[in-house]
Amino acid sequence: MTDSRVIMGIDPGTIVMGYGILRIRGGAPMVEALGVLQLDKYADPYLRLGKIFERVSGLISEYRPGELAIEAPFFGKNVQSMLKLGRAQGVAIAAALQHGVPVFEYAPLKIKMSITGNGNASKEQVAGMLQRFLHIPKENMLPQLDATDGLAAAVCHFFQSKSLGSEKKYTDWKDFIRRNPNRKL
Numbered sequence: 001m002t003d004s005r006v007i008m009g010i011d012p013g014t015i016v017m018g019y020g021i022l023r024i025r026g027g028a029p030m031v032e033a034l035g036v037l038q039l040d041k042y043a044d045p046y047l048r049l050g051k052i053f054e055r056v057s058g059l060i061s062e063y064r065p066g067e068l069a070i071e072a073p074f075f076g077k078n079v080q081s082m083l084k085l086g087r088a089q090g091v092a093i094a095a096a097l098q099h100g101v102p103v104f105e106y107a108p109l110k111i112k113m114s115i116t117g118n119g120n121a122s123k124e125q126v127a128g129m130l131q132r133f134l135h136i137p138k139e140n141m142l143p144q145l146d147a148t149d150g151l152a153a154a155v156c157h158f159f160q161s162k163s164l165g166s167e168k169k170y171t172d173w174k175d176f177i178r179r180n181p182n183r184k185l
Contacts, residue, residue, distance in 0.1 A: 006032065008065035008101070009154025010056070011146050012073075012089040014048050015040050017055070018144065020151025021063045022158060029158050031134050032063060034151055036144045045084070049091045056095035068096040069157030071149065072105045106156050111149075114156040126152050 004025050011018035016039065021032040037055045039048045059065075070092060073085045093103050109119040116129050127148040131141055133155070142148070 005067075006063055006065040007067045007069060007154040007157050008059060008063065008096075009069045009150045009152065009157065010092050011071050011149035011153060012052075012085060012092050013039070013146060014045065014052075014084045014088045016144060016146045017052055017088065017092070018146030018148070018150035019056075019059060020147065020154050021059065021065065022151065022154040024158060029134060029155060031136055031140075031151065033059075034136075034140065034142060034147045036142065036147050045087075049087060052088055052091045053095045056092045057099065060096065060099045060101060065101055067157060067161070068093075068101050068103045069153040070103060070105055071111060071153050072107050074108045104157050104160075106153055106160075111152050111156045114159045115152050123149060130155065 004023060007022045007024065009020045009022065017037040019036070020034050023030050023032045037051065039051060042048045042051060070089060073082055073089060096103050112121045112126055113119040115121070115126050115133075118125070121129075123145040127141065127145055130136065130148050130151055131138070134151075
């Protein structure tokens, strides 16, 4: 479709990887898919990385995103946690690059700020704002907040990137609403 754009968002992790697929049609974002990859059943850390690569590749083949937005690792965790998270992120990025999908990385603070207006927002607040903004039915919300964190990365990228067919950029959801007054939350 010429008037459609797809953004894939990923919240990387070696225990749970969250993802969201956002379709932009006529400048309006809609959720195409929301999910998690549960990796705790695999004891081998390298097998987990292989599963991340396979799942990201499969999602790309299925939804054909033009962009991947991924959450950057944040500081403050122990070194081993950062190493594991960085590996998970690197494998997801490698899968995207193998399929020719450009990658955009966003800090957790930037993602939370663009979704809620508060860089210190909780995962629950981010999920609630996404549910209202994207009109996600309650029954479609997953209990794992990693899924909405992945979707939040995609929405953040939507706000930061050029809107389809225009040169304007959105800085956050309030800016999007201000420029699109007929869109209802």
